Amino acid sequence: MALGFLSGNALRLDGLIERLESAEGLEDLQILIEELRDSYGVDHIVYHWVNSNGEQYGCGTYDLEWVNRYVEKGYLRVDPVVVGCYQRFHPVDWKRLDWSGKAARALMQDAIAYGIGNQGFSIPLRGPNGQFALFSLSHNCNDTEWEDFTVTNRRDLILIAHYFNQKALEFEPGRTPEASQSLSPREIEAMTLLAVGYSRAQAADTLSISEHTLRVYVESARHKLGALNTTHAVARALSRGVIVV
Amino acid sequence: MALGFLSGNALRLDGLIERLESAEGLEDLQILIEELRDSYGVDHIVYHWVNSNGEQYGCGTYDLEWVNRYVEKGYLRVDPVVVGCYQRFHPVDWKRLDWSGKAARALMQDAIAYGIGNQGFSIPLRGPNGQFALFSLSHNCNDTEWEDFTVTNRRDLILIAHYFNQKALEFEPGRTPEASQSLSPREIEAMTLLAVGYSRAQAADTLSISEHTLRVYVESARHKLGALNTTHAVARALSRGVIVV
DNA sequence: CGCCCCCTCGCTATTTCTGGGGAGGAAGAT
DNA sequence: ATCTTCCTCCCCAGAAATAGCGAGGGGGCG
Incomplete structure (x- = not known):
């Protein structure tokens, strides 16, 4: 496993962010997120936009099957990752969240069955008009390895998540702020x-x-x-x- | 002028963030922000929390006189920096904001009179419960110099702003009082x-x-x-x- | 000089909101 | 097993908002 081989590699980060900045659509982000997953050697990376209406939107490396199941089951409303990140500013390790709820535990079991990985790390992202998104990594490994990985890559990941969200905001469907007259x-x-x-x-x-x-x-x-x-x-x-x- | 001498200095950034993480009160943040200003060689750095009640809170290197004037005059509501950042996710150069309003221009003149600097760069920050804050740098120099500075230091500044806000959230005065009442x-x-x-x-x-x-x-x-x-x-x-x- | 926008004030009638009160069932947490 | 929270429904009187009609003075712009 090449967990975090990218760590400390400033040049690689620069290149990545440059490519992020020149992305021109969700497809580009999808390609980038897959490369990112391979570079970091983690099982999954997901960028996940959570709309207030419960609509979802984003890209990532999860199986389509799992994504559909997640939406169908309405996991969004009980997912401790979503709920926990919604109340926090700083990135969180999934282990530190509250998995005591019944629905939460069911979700976790289900997720593992779909191969999501026992470890996870999510960065909350917030934009104008109450926009809220998550940038998450998940992986299968022991606690120590994961701890090392997150500590080492935390800053890079925050930056990447930030630039990712910046791009995603540009691509948001149907957010055309009609030229409103200015108030006196x-x-x-x-x-x-x-x-x-x-x-x-x-x-x-x-x-x-x-x-x-x-x-x-x-x-x-x-x-x-x-x-x-x-x-x-x-x-x-x-x-x-x-x-x- | 040593504008941006810190650029690319990963070690220095690491040290700074470590010290940020070990800050234990607003006073520490105040000390750090002053050092930060000296390190970057800019005229001013300000972390500015805009509370939902219109209350303000933060730290920075502006003259107390200017801060008081800002509050008294209610500049918060007309400041293009605040309004502009409120609608954006990515950091903004003050030059790119809309200064055409009468109140905005009055503010700018006033600010310059108080030695704020003609150039500026602000990073919007958003936390849970609609928290909104700004991390701003301002300086006196020409456009090219400022452009160079912001392009070079953009990423470091985003990270610093992020960690700054993380700390400030910990120190928030009335963090849990009524905000905990969540709606059904x-x-x-x-x-x-x-x-x-x-x-x-x-x-x-x-x-x-x-x-x-x-x-x-x-x-x-x-x-x-x-x-x-x-x-x-x-x-x-x-x-x-x-x-x- | 008009034209347009901003600021200021008045009237009437209708609709909608506010602020109390109470009451029962279902679900989840301790 | 009990307690709390949530969801649902009902009544009433007074306060507030809405929709429509007005009017006049001031400032900027072509």
Whole structure:
């Protein structure tokens, strides 16, 4: 086994990241991830985008069979890797997660049956608009070997995961932020106050204007944002970064 | 000027990250960030945590005077660096941001007057519960020099920023107080539907439940999120990454 | 000089949300 | 076996938001 032979090889990392940066589609990422797996000598590497709706998207070296089973069984919602990474910032060794749940243990057994490997290491990735993805490596070996591998390659892997996600964000299907008209300063102030819980009356008072005037701002902002109601407008403004709360 | 003399020095990076990992408080981070500034030979480095309540927190080498002015003037809400990074995943050169707004230009002039530097480079950082932070470098030099510096040190800086944020998350003041209250699946569904513009009646219909039941979810979610009304609750849920639109 | 956008204010009527209250069943955790 | 959490449903009165109609002054731009 060539676990981590790449370690410390700065040139190789540079080359990899360059190739990552010049990738032009999911197919390129798929090719790269397979090469990456071979270079690191691990069983599997997966980049896995978890949408809020439960939709999934990504690439990796898992068997299609396993991926389908994972989706069918709705493992996403009980997978300690996903849940654990969702609550953490730093990369995690799968061993350190909470596998005590019934569903979790069933998943683990199932995963091993599909040849996923007893060891794993996942890096949480977060982008704008609540994007959340995972970059995971899994392997079959003992604890010491895995510990050595993760300690040695941790930094490189963080970087690779970062560049991987950067690319994946570019390829995201259907994320076309319609050219929204920009809000006027007053509109932004009004929306911001509503977003922090003020009622229209309170917001108007805070801005020292009549409630009616404030309403005009909110209505105007709502139309500009193409929103159906105030709550929707605030949500859109937040998602688009028009206001910051 | 020793801009970027550290570049390519893997040993130095290793040492730095080790020291970062052994930091035990914000004071240590402050010391480290000052050393980092000297090592890189840039004018300023700042780690800046933007809390979902609009509170700010962090450390850096800016003058206290400027920091106070920034907060007082509410520059956070108009700063193209913050807004721009909020919508991006990859690090950004300040030059590439949109400085066309009136407030933005006023901010820039003000910043230069306080000796911030005409060049800048910021790395967006995102953690659990919608945490958002910035790791920024700023300097006074011409475009070419800055370009060289950022291209050379980009990867190291990403790593440093990552470890910096990891540490800062550990030191977060009110880390577990109310953030732990997680929403139930139904509550998340309800909030998500409201966030995309559904009225309560529509949302209830979509979920095939009575409007009353939906209301219970929304109320429950509102209490868990410590929100004053529905709009506020949706805003908080979005900011914390509990729901995604 | 118009034109357009921004800021400010007023009125009415209808619909929707808010904030309490209570109640029962199902599932999982201790 | 009990306890908690979640899901589901119901009532009511008052507060708030929405949709539509207005008006006028100020500033920038061609």
